[in-house]
Amino acid sequence: MARGELMKKLLASYGREAEFRTVAEQIILEEEQKNNKVLARSLRKSLDSTTGTPAGAKTLAPLIPFPDAANDFMDRVDIVHNQNDIVLSATNTRVFHGLIKEFKRGEDIRRNGMTVRSKLLFCGPPGCGKTLCAEIFAGELGLPLFVVKLDRIISSYLGETAGNIRKIFEFARKQPCVMFLDEFDALARARDDPSEHNELRRVVNSLLIFIDRMQPKGFLVAATNLDQSLDPAIWRRFDEVVWFDRPDAKMIERYLQMKFRNVDRNFNPLEFADSLEGYSYAEVERICVQAIKASIIDRRKQVRGADFTKAISDERRRRSGLSRLAT
Ligand SMILES: Nc1ncnc2c1ncn2[C@@H]1O[C@H](COP(=O)(O)OP(=O)(O)O)[C@@H](O)[C@H]1O
Numbered sequence: 001m002a003r004g005e006l007m008k009k010l011l012a013s014y015g016r017e018a019e020f021r022t023v024a025e026q027i028i029l030e031e032e033q034k035n036n037k038v039l040a041r042s043l044r045k046s047l048d049s050t051t052g053t054p055a056g057a058k059t060l061a062p063l064i065p066f067p068d069a070a071n072d073f074m075d076r077v078d079i080v081h082n083q084n085d086i087v088l089s090a091t092n093t094r095v096f097h098g099l100i101k102e103f104k105r106g107e108d109i110r111r112n113g114m115t116v117r118s119k120l121l122f123c124g125p126p127g128c129g130k131t132l133c134a135e136i137f138a139g140e141l142g143l144p145l146f147v148v149k150l151d152r153i154i155s156s157y158l159g160e161t162a163g164n165i166r167k168i169f170e171f172a173r174k175q176p177c178v179m180f181l182d183e184f185d186a187l188a189r190a191r192d193d194p195s196e197h198n199e200l201r202r203v204v205n206s207l208l209i210f211i212d213r214m215q216p217k218g219f220l221v222a223a224t225n226l227d228q229s230l231d232p233a234i235w236r237r238f239d240e241v242v243w244f245d246r247p248d249a250k251m252i253e254r255y256l257q258m259k260f261r262n263v264d265r266n267f268n269p270l271e272f273a274d275s276l277e278g279y280s281y282a283e284v285e286r287i288c289v290q291a292i293k294a295s296i297i298d299r300r301k302q303v304r305g306a307d308f309t310k311a312i313s314d315e316r317r318r319r320s321g322l323s324r325l326a327t
Pocket residue numbers: 085086087088124125126127128129130131132133223244255281282283285
């Protein structure tokens with residue numbers, strides 16, 4: 001935005017703390033992007049020292065209602081799953097154990113002048129456990145889980161977006177939690193797309209700067225479906241990149257074993273593992289659930305092999321329909 005426009009906005013925001021901060025933040029970001037680092041730093045110092053609302057502000061009615069970031073863009077999610085509900089590769093299990101150990105010894109590590117890995121990027125196709133793993137990870141750490149809807153942030157009135165992002169990061173800086181930024185690919189796309197609104201690209205850049213700067217009290221986890229050609233400008237901001245791939249036959253076996261652990265049946269589901277290769281966990285789950293449901297609908301005690309093969313062919317049909325839609 002042109003400098004003059006920002007100044008006008010700044011003056012017009014008098015008395016409205018949140019809006020004032022949003023505009024001020026934008027000015028600072030612009031200076032940073034122009035590489036005026038000294039000015040940006042001193043502006044930030046001044047901004048950080050202005051706490052509270054100016055005198056008389058309460059008597060001014062806000063013209064633009066400012067959304068409360070915590071309510072509009074972030075949901076607290078209950079943790080209902082645990083380690084026994086997820087199939088993880090040996091590599092990922094090792095990565096997560098390492099992160100948990102490091103987090104628990106965080107104070108000692110920081111005392112020795114080092115930082116604790118706390119910004120994670122989860123990559124992989126849909127339905128392969130990014131969200132589920134974030135939940136279980138939070139549970140293991142004993143931290144609350146907050147899910148941020150990035151699409152809602154981006155589509156919020158752009159002038160306010162930087163302020164909303166700032167609020168969310170401020171929250172994660174103070175509150176020990178797992179902050180989960182889902183659909184992070186929407187951001188990456190907005191950044192690359194030449195047709196995207198200039199201001200939107202600025203918002204994306206400011207978000208990346210926030211990620212760069214922040215040291216969360218807990219973890220910041222971003223998830224993206226883009227499994228290839230991830231812009232290095234994005235992933236280098238994260239301390240760890242974790243891949244969630246579609247399961248191979250062995251992993252599908254483990255999943256089926258887990259799913260049918262307490263289910264009465266007259267067939268061995270593991271025999272189907274090979275034929276399910278290429279499906280995501282979410283798709284295999286749908287097959288299992290449909291097969292089990294079929295036995296309930298027929299008031300049978302046992303799930304039959306036929307229920308399972310029928311559920312597989314339904315999933316195939318569904319898939320082929322979807323691929324037709326995509327072409
Ligand atoms: N690795 C996994 N182990 C067990 N179940 C999984 C796994 N990945 C996905 N699922 C099942 O699929 C559902 C959707 O997975 P989700 O974590 O939302 O995928 P993503 O976030 O990668 O799109 C989960 O709720 C779970 O039932």
